[in-house]
Amino acid sequence: MMKKMLFALMVIIASAFIVLPGAASIVVPDFVEGNPTCNDIVCGWDGFKIEPGPWAGTHNIDGLGTVTIEMVNDTHFNYTTSGVLINAVIVKGGPCANVYNYDSPVTADTILGTPWNPNNGDDYYGISHIDFCYEAGTPTPPPVPEFPFYMPAMMAVFALAMGAAVISLGKLR
Numbered sequence: 166m167m168k169k170m171l172f173a174l175m176v177i178i179a180s181a182f183i184v185l186p187g188a189a190s191i192v193v194p195d196f197v198e199g200n201p202t203c204n205d206i207v208c209g210w211d212g213f214k215i216e217p218g219p220w221a222g223t224h225n226i227d228g229l230g231t232v233t234i235e236m237v238n239d240t241h242f243n244y245t246t247s248g249v250l251i252n253a254v255i256v257k258g259g260p261c262a263n264v265y266n267y268d269s270p271v272t273a274d275t276i277l278g279t280p281w282n283p284n285n286g287d288d289y290y291g292i293s294h295i296d297f298c299y300e301a302g303t304p305t306p307p308p309v310p311e312f313p314f315y316m317p318a319m320m321a322v323f324a325l326a327m328g329a330a331v332i333s334l335g336k337l338r
Contacts, residue, residue: 194263203298216294240289241278253298258290
């Protein structure tokens with residue numbers, strides 16, 4: 166019985182490691198050499214640049230709304246906006262940048278960061294600046310009730326855990 170319970174616990178822990186990395190940004194960033202701007206991504210997009218830090222906190226976007234940044238660590242952050250829709254985010258670090266280009270405009274994303282620094286094998290480049298790209302005049306949708314990005318991952322882990330528990334208990338009889 167103890168072996169089956171241990172196996173069920175191992176399944177729960179392993180599933181958490183498989184599912185939880187999906188809680189990162191809603192798009193895979195494009196690695197871009199140099200210093201791209203919002204207008205480089207799509208002609209006509211406006212950009213709001215934060216340079217230099219501090220990065221964390223609420224910043225006014227050209228009188229249209231605000232962006233609130235929460236730092237995850239020194240090189241990665243989460244953001245939410247109010248009053249403006251974001252089409253892309255450029256996170257510049259070192260001689261390159263990560264460009265998070267969304268299929269449709271968004272008001273939030275998680276775990277955005279700079280590119281990996283190949284010269285320092287175990288770290289990312291420090292943040293040089295952050296550009297939030299938007300189209301002026303794009304209407305902001307009404308607020309949506311907050312639903313954490315990690316919730317689907319937690320629900321999947323819970324479902325796997327419950328399934329493993331049911332299977333283990335069914336085999337005990």
